[in-house]
Structures are given as C-alpha cells and as structure tokens.
Amino acid sequence: MRRRLYLMRHGAVSYFAPDGRPVVEDEVGLNEVGRAQAEATRDVLAGVTFDRVLTSSLPRTLETAQIVAPEAKIEEWPDLRELRGARLSEIPFERLEEEFVHAFRGVVPLDKRFLGGEAIGELFDRVLPALQRLLADET
Structure with a gap:
C-alpha cells in the first residue's frame, strides 16, 4: 500500500x-x-x-x-514533541542568541544538549520509535 x-x-x-x-x-x-x-x-x-x-x-x-x-x-x-531545551530563563540574556539560534551548526554529536536540556540522541530515542509505530500501523 x-x-x-x-x-x-x-x-x-x-x-x-x-x-x-x-x-x-x-x-x-x-x-x-x-x-x-x-x-x-x-x-x-x-x-x-x-x-x-x-x-x-x-x-x-x-x-x-x-x-x-x-x-x-x-x-x-x-x-x-520538539527537542526540549532547559528553561530559557536560566540562560543569561547575553548568551541567548548564541545558545538558541546557533545551537546546531555543522555536524551535531548525539550527546549535544539543546540549551542544556534534551540531547539529540535522546530526541532520536523518543521520536524514531513513534515514527516506526506510525509506519507499521496500516489503518
């Protein structure tokens, strides 16, 4: 199908x-x-x-x-859900742009954490099984 x-x-x-x-x-x-x-x-x-x-x-x-x-x-x-960062309020204002906008330039290692929160590998571990369930569901 x-x-x-x-x-x-x-x-x-x-x-x-x-x-x-x-x-x-x-x-x-x-x-x-x-x-x-x-x-x-x-x-x-x-x-x-x-x-x-x-x-x-x-x-x-x-x-x-x-x-x-x-x-x-x-x-x-x-x-x-999207990649979970730590609380924005915990990041000093002068670092926000660099941390938020430029977080994933170039090749990103699986242990890279977004704004001190969830790592890329953790995102994959959460999202990929959900996508596999969706693809396996024939309804």
Whole structure:
C-alpha cells in the first residue's frame, strides 16, 4: 500500500513576551504570523484528504493542525514533541542568541544538549520509535 506522509512544523511563535521575558515553552501558541502561515498552508493543501493528523501535545502544534485540517480528528502523540531545551530563563540574556539560534551548526554529536536540556540522541530515542509505530500501523 502506498502512503504519503506530510511532515510540517508549527507556524511562527513568540517565545518571548513583549518585555523580553521568556514565555513558558509548553504554553506558547501561534502568533499572528504563525496563524497566517497555517492558513496559507491550508490553502496550498486544500485538495489533500488527510486520513490522519498527528501532532505533539504542544498548543502551537494543535493550533496549526486545527487551522490546516479543520475537519480532521487530531491525534496527540507526545513523543513527537520538539527537542526540549532547559528553561530559557536560566540562560543569561547575553548568551541567548548564541545558545538558541546557533545551537546546531555543522555536524551535531548525539550527546549535544539543546540549551542544556534534551540531547539529540535522546530526541532520536523518543521520536524514531513513534515514527516506526506510525509506519507499521496500516489503518
């Protein structure tokens, strides 16, 4: 059986409040640009019928999926969550850009930790079995 798998990242978000304070990552939803991106994606994929829509359990992924595929039943798969960094508030402001934006330049070793949080190898150990379950499921 031939299958198509569309992988999509959530739309744009604001990880920092207007005053510059980091927002709790688990609570971040789409910003205005992110909603517009999701709407544009919905328009591009208008002719696609999705049999299943899976997201992580993060609000920004759910919101993106609801905009892109409003008729679909959305399944939350927490193992698909993005790479988990440590708390942004624990990183000195003067190091944020380097730590956040430039974290994965070049070849990244499996033990490299994102913002002092989850390592790349740990991400693989979590996400790859979820993808294998999805590919093995013939429904």
